[in-house]
Amino acid sequence: MEFKEVVKNRYSCKKYDGRKVDRDQLQKILEAGRLAPTAKNLQEQRIYVIESEEALAKVDSVTPCRYGASTVVAVAFDKNRVFTYPGEKRDSGIEDATIVATHMILAAADENVDSCWINFFDPDQLAKALELPENEEILMLMDLGYAAEGAGPLENHTSRKELEETVSYL
Numbered sequence: 125m126e127f128k129e130v131v132k133n134r135y136s137c138k139k140y141d142g143r144k145v146d147r148d149q150l151q152k153i154l155e156a157g158r159l160a161p162t163a164k165n166l167q168e169q170r171i172y173v174i175e176s177e178e179a180l181a182k183v184d185s186v187t188p189c190r191y192g193a194s195t196v197v198a199v200a201f202d203k204n205r206v207f208t209y210p211g212e213k214r215d216s217g218i219e220d221a222t223i224v225a226t227h228m229i230l231a232a233a234d235e236n237v238d239s240c241w242i243n244f245f246d247p248d249q250l251a252k253a254l255e256l257p258e259n260e261e262i263l264m265l266m267d268l269g270y271a272a273e274g275a276g277p278l279e280n281h282t283s284r285k286e287l288e289e290t291v292s293y294l
């Protein structure tokens with residue numbers, strides 16, 4: 125798919141038919157995350173593919189936003205491997221994991237796999253439920269799958285501000 129089609133086609137899917145994501149498609153999605161840039165190339169992302177009934181139940185225990193997806197990816201990062209920027213006010217953890225997640229969500233759209241970025245949960249609670257190491261922080265959950273019949277973008281998908289409202293030329 126052309127890049128501009130990928131960007132246009134992606135939307136937040138909030139009703140899945142329950143099928144797990146095809147292995148080849150999932151591999152391509154994960155590979156797009158692998159190729160994402162990270163500060164100093166530290167690659168501190170940690171990716172968890174959640175598909176077992178037991179692990180999906182743990183997701184359900186922290187968020188109502190699985191929407192019937194049977195494949196959920198948690199994008200986390202190793203807090204001990206982040207790059208701290210000069211001034212020491214910020215580090216790369218959230219940024220790097222966000223870039224990885226964005227690569228993956230666009231790769232999903234390219235594969236005609238529907239997705240939704242989920243942050244409606246307490247990341248500490250989820251990390252505990254999934255028994256992640258102490259040094260890992262979860263950035264987001266990515267619902268992945270195939271839209272149920274009749275499901276589609278919400279109305280706000282096409283409601284975007286004009287460039288003039290968000291872009292300034294200095």
Ligand SMILES: Cc1cc2nc3c(=O)[nH]c(=O)nc-3n(C[C@H](O)[C@H](O)[C@H](O)COP(=O)(O)O)c2cc1C
Nearest residue numbers: 134135136138189240241242243244277278280281
């Ligand atoms: C950072 C981020 C967090 C989000 N968290 C949630 C969430 O927890 N639950 C949910 O149903 N949708 C969530 N969404 C989806 C948004 O509601 C949706 O992306 C937005 O309304 C625009 O719609 P579109 O993606 O279809 O264009 C999130 C999206 C982003 C980018």
